[in-house]
Amino acid sequence: MEERKSAEHFLNLIKKSRLGKFKIYIGMSAGVGKTYRMLQEAHTLMRNGIDVKIAYVETHNRTETSALVEGLPVIPRRQLFYKGRQLEELDVQAVLNLRPEVVIVDELAHTNIVGSKNEKRWQDVVEILEAGINVISAVNIQHIESLNEEVKEITGIEVRERVPDRVIAMADELVNIDLAVEDLITRLKEGKIYGADKVAAALANFFKSDHILQLRELALKEVAGHVVRKVDTQVHKGTALKHERFMACIGSDAGRAKAVIRKTARLAGYYSGQWYVLYVQTPRERMDKIALDKQRMLINNFKLATQLGGEVIQVRHKSVPTAITEQALKMDITTVCIGNPRMSLLRIIRSTSIFNQLLKKMGETDIDLIILS
Numbered sequence: 001m002e003e004r005k006s007a008e009h010f011l012n013l014i015k016k017s018r019l020g021k022f023k024i025y026i027g028m029s030a031g032v033g034k035t036y037r038m039l040q041e042a043h044t045l046m047r048n049g050i051d052v053k054i055a056y057v058e059t060h061n062r063t064e065t066s067a068l069v070e071g072l073p074v075i076p077r078r079q080l081f082y083k084g085r086q087l088e089e090l091d092v093q094a095v096l097n098l099r100p101e102v103v104i105v106d107e108l109a110h111t112n113i114v115g116s117k118n119e120k121r122w123q124d125v126v127e128i129l130e131a132g133i134n135v136i137s138a139v140n141i142q143h144i145e146s147l148n149e150e151v152k153e154i155t156g157i158e159v160r161e162r163v164p165d166r167v168i169a170m171a172d173e174l175v176n177i178d179l180a181v182e183d184l185i186t187r188l189k190e191g192k193i194y195g196a197d198k199v200a201a202a203l204a205n206f207f208k209s210d211h212i213l214q215l216r217e218l219a220l221k222e223v224a225g226h227v228v229r230k231v232d233t234q235v236h237k238g239t240a241l242k243h244e245r246f247m248a249c250i251g252s253d254a255g256r257a258k259a260v261i262r263k264t265a266r267l268a269g270y271y272s273g274q275w276y277v278l279y280v281q282t283p284r285e286r287m288d289k290i291a292l293d294k295q296r297m298l299i300n301n302f303k304l305a306t307q308l309g310g311e312v313i314q315v316r317h318k319s320v321p322t323a324i325t326e327q328a329l330k331m332d333i334t335t336v337c338i339g340n341p342r343m344s345l346l347r348i349i350r351s352t353s354i355f356n357q358l359l360k361k362m363g364e365t366d367i368d369l370i371i372l373s
Contacts (some may be wrong), residue, residue, distance in 0.1 A: 020134040022125075023173040024108065026223060027140055028215040029206070031193030032179045034138035035059065038104050039068035041136060045102055046072065055103040055128075056090040056121075062192060075103070080113050089116050092124045095133065102134045109143035109161040122167045129170070139163055141219040146265045146308055149258070154214045155206055165269050166309045168226075176223040181212045225270045244273030247333045248310070249324055250301060252285055252294045256339040257301045263372045264337045265308040276331065277305040280323040281316045328367050335368040 025034040035057060045052045054074045059065040075098060078091035089112055095103055105128070110121040118124050125135050142151040145162045152158050168174070179187075187193055188207055248264035250257035261277060268275035279298070281287075287295060302312045317323035328336055 018130070018132055019170075020129045020132050021172045022129055022134070022170050023136045023175065024168065024171045025136070025138040025175050025177050026219055027138070027177040028179075028212060028219045029140055029142075029184065030060075031184060031187050032177045034140075034177050035106055036062075036065050036068065037175075037177055038106065038136050038138055039065065039072065042072050042102075042104050043068065050102055051100045052102040052104070053095075053098065053100040055095050055105045057104055057106045060193075064192075072104075075100075078116075080115050082113050082115065087113050089113050090121060090124055092117050092127055095128055096131050099131070099133060102136060103128060105135055105137045108137045108139040108167075109163045111161050120163075122163050126167065126170075139168075141215055141222060144168060144222065146262050146269065147218060147222075149262055150218065151215070155211050157206060164307060164309065165265060168222075169269060169272075171226065174223050174226040176219050178216070178220070181209050181216065184212060185209065244268070244271040244335065245331065245333045246271075246273055246275040246335045246337060247324075247328055247331070248275065248277045248305070248337045249320075250277060250279055250339070252290055252298050253339075257298075258304065260337055260339045260372055261301060261305050261308065261310070265305075265310060267335070267337070267370075268310075273334070274311075275309070276311045276313055276333070277302070278313045278315070278324065278327055280320045281314060282320060283318055325365070329365065333367055335370055337370045337372055340371050 025037055027034045039054075039057065042052050042054065052072070054069065054072050056077065057069060059069065075091060075094050077088035078094070080087050080089055090105060105121065105125055108122050108125060112119060112121060112124070118127065125137055128135055141147065142155070142159045143161055143163050144165060146165050148159060148162060185203070185207060188199060188202060191199065194202055246264050246268045248260045250260055264275055264277075267273075279302075305312050313327060315323050315327065317326075324336060327333070
């Protein structure tokens with residue numbers, strides 16, 4: 001087993017060394033200037049003798065952005081017919097055949113047309129990176145998978161097209177394209193983001209000032225966290241770094257479980273740590289004793305954890321605190337994350353034996369316990 005793990009680790013190092021460099025421009029919303037900045041950079045690279053090509057850019061008919069496409073070599077898009085219409089997609093194979101030093105690939109969260117090689121554009125980008133080709137791309141903060149619930153709470157809109165956090169973590173450079181909220185709204189009113197027929201609806205929904213401010217904060221935090229992770233993993237400290245390992249503990253309560261999973265994923269991402277989801281099946285929660293809808297929601301939460309880069313662990317035990325402690329010690333977990341119980345913390349400490357036991361057992365270890373709201 002140890003030999004196999006060692007070989008897999010070495011293979012991963014080899015694969016990583018062959019990857020192309022990956023730069024992502026990130027913004028709080030459409031219209032902040034991500035595509036414009038990518039095209040500016042492409043011109044700079046070309047003037048310096050770098051073989052750079054546009055694999056896919058979406059100008060949204062913005063005059064200033066469209067003007068920057070001129071003079072840059074463009075890889076023709078792939079033509080696809082879908083529901084009687086001719087549509088265009090990024091031609092991954094053409095990129096691989098031409099092998100430019102750098103390609104510009106816009107709209108990282110885009111869902112490809114049925115019949116494309118990959119379902120999602122981020123999968124196209126990963127394939128290009130694995131071929132050793134450098135990629136510059138762009139994405140809005142609301143498309144990051146683990147922020148989905150937070151964005152929904154802020155805007156009231158559920159974003160369907162999402163990019164896994166592991167793809168964002170692959171970036172060698174993450175650049176925030178920032179813009180004052182007032183300037184962004186002015187751009188919107190001037191018709192520089194959407195057509196005149198869509199401005200009023202945008203101002204009444206997604207582009208409210210308080211929404212944009214909160215999304216701006218998320219974008220700044222994401223980039224700051226990325227820098228911290230790079231420092232932790234790449235800067236030599238002279239001493240061994242403590243590797244954080246997080247464990248999200250969930251039950252069959254779907255709503256709270258989903259929140260714990262997403263927030264633990266964010267914490268693990270911030271600290272560049274591994275993370276796990278633990279479900280302890282007590283005799284009261286045997287599959288023949290809990291409702292089918294709860295079983296389905298539990299399976300969906302396991303799937304969510306896997307999509308966010310976590311590993312799911314299921315154990316059977318009559319004591320939840322004992323099972324959590326045993327697994328945490330066994331797996332060298334540094335932080336255990338649990339959901340905020342519905343009753344007050346004081347009431348729990350006084351009356352809940354399970355919580356008391358967990359506090360006591362965690363207190364006997366060096367493991368941190370975080371209660372997530």
